[in-house]
Amino acid sequence: MADRTVVITGLGVTSAFGRGEEALGRGLAASRAAFGPVGRFATDRYRTGVAAVLPGSPDLDEELRRVVEEACEQAGLSPAERAQAPLLLGRHADPAVARGPLAVQGKSAISDTAAALARACGLLGAARTYTNACVAASTAVSEAAVRIRTGREDRVVVSAGYLVDEDNFALFSAGRALSPDGVLRSFSAGRKGLLLGDGVGAVVLESAQAAAARGARPLAVLSGWGLAGDAHHVCRPHPEGLGMARAIGAALDRAGLAPADIGYVNAHGTGTPANDSSESAALRLALGDAVDGIPVSSTKSLHGHSLEASGMLELAVTLLVLRSGELPVNANHSGPDDDCRLDLVLGSPRRVSPRHVLSLNAAFGGANTALVVSAP
Template sequence: MTGPDRDVVITGLDVVSAFGRGTDALRQGLATARAAFAPVGRFATDRYRTGVAAALPEATDLDEELRRVVTGACDQAGLSAAERAEAPLLLGRHADPAVARRPLSAQGKTAISDTAAHLAHGCGLRGAARTYTNACVAASTALSEAAVRIRGGREDRVVVSAGYLVDEDNFALFSAGRALAPDGVLRSFSAGRRGLLLGDGVAAVVLESRAGAAARGAHPLAVLSGWGLAGDAYHVCQPHPEGLGMARAIGAALAKAGLEPGDIGYVNAHGTGTPHNDAAETAALRRALGNAADTTPVSSTKSLHGHALEASGMLELAVSVLALRHGELPVNAGYAGPDDNCRLDLVLDEPRRADPRHVLSLNAAFGGANTALVVSAP
């Protein structure tokens, strides 16, 4: 079955970020236009390129935070125990760095998929369908697969969750690669940008067919109307300078949503604050949106809540839903002046009041992976 009844709607959402637990905390944090970066308290940072990240001090156990947001999303969606038992779980998460330190003979006995199965069982879900660890597009890839399952009629309901908490292994890795901003400010699309900063992000959504949600009287928060995935395989770390892969992902997402470039009312950009990424993403937006790129508001909320790696797509989906529902576009923080390679209509200084009907959320990962999601008003 195709058509409006197979629209993929979001009926439940819960999130944890450096601003706190819940969507209200995230919305209020974004509204202040002040970044959540602060000195890291989880480990010593004196030998690293910077000493700050966007972390929630009381969030120390990723498995517990995942359980919390999955339960919260299911509760908001109003799912009964029987309805939860019919829903599979798709999970995007960072592998436990402690596993990599064990002998090879022991690593195979602690598959990361086991953690997803444990989470699904603990939350009363049908089971773990798949676990994604493909870096910064893990969550958005999981969301895309869930949408395919629902629109294609394979499932009526899927729970998708993703999580990352700032850890020393990744902090050290990005520091060694000179990717962390040494001045402690993430300056997306700005002159003088010098790198990214990490941040906590844990979130979950309940996706359903519109017909399935209506049958049980659930009211959609938003619609996941389009999605696109594309690769460019240009470089192991750098994106294609012309943004070819991301532009294809955007085009695919717009086509699936049945939209034109001018229909997009806001872009939540990947915007890592690194020289190569931001210039390539700008090129992709201009290639995919054409003249509409001159007037479409853009911001990277990583400049506020940090880069949540595998959970980025899920955290930024939550941001996109909030922008749709409350008509407040978050700022592109840390901006220090224009860059000729990043000519976009950036949201600066304070949140911008608007009434977007469709939001485009972008993510990219090492190796040339690119994803685009279109989130629409219900």
């Protein structure tokens, strides 16, 4: 019988720490937040002038092409194998298109950018484009896994990207979601809000059988995934974390794991009061008493919130964690909060070498995703 276990064989990533896995790994290991003044646009009208951004004026389409190429090369895909792999893409709509005439908008579907990316990288084509906010990337990864597990595809390339732009900066500032002091304090007392950050990434997912047939060595196993909604509020999560808890439970069930099997949680942890307390409640509800012994951190406190690309950038973080055995810090912590009673990784990275890692994301409208990533 065919082995439809879903494995990850290639990774490409860019963050505010720089381009490539090594840059991201160095930034995480140094516990050095990548935030600094934004130079892409004037910020004097906004709550803060800080974000985690690459230098210069990077182009999102070019950055997406770069990470897809990196992932395919690391996976060792031949041109023929690329030509049989569809692309799933998570990204934000181009603000310039949204400001154009309706006739232009109608001829500039966001799916066109995915199709162009697939052609440029020699892939089968763009199967779907996701714009569902902060769960776009993790939803795309989940769908790719379903396609592979059910035998519809042998391999799928998933990519996602977001580069800090003024439209979203203004939106989050107007919603009073940006941290006014330019510090993101996930799960901490006195947390004041989130900070945005550049993030672009891609992975190659395959069935274990397809990978073995061509001699590819998996980086990790995507052993579980779960999606759930709570529809509690247009932008606030359910205070008891009900949707997130269901997503976690579904991911664990699919992976065949108990809560105590999880060795680390890479949390969504935006640093907003409502999100962090809701996510803490969800973890306690889904994992029970085991949560007290499971290390947790939000690496958004280091690389910022990459919106549609968050799930991809944080999937890259989980792969580095499995490889290095070091858990990244939950940075800028200024004291415990009774609503966030978790075993946070504080001060410096913690060496644990987990076997199974849980990565969480949530989005406006009550959407929640959970991925379980396991050592190969």
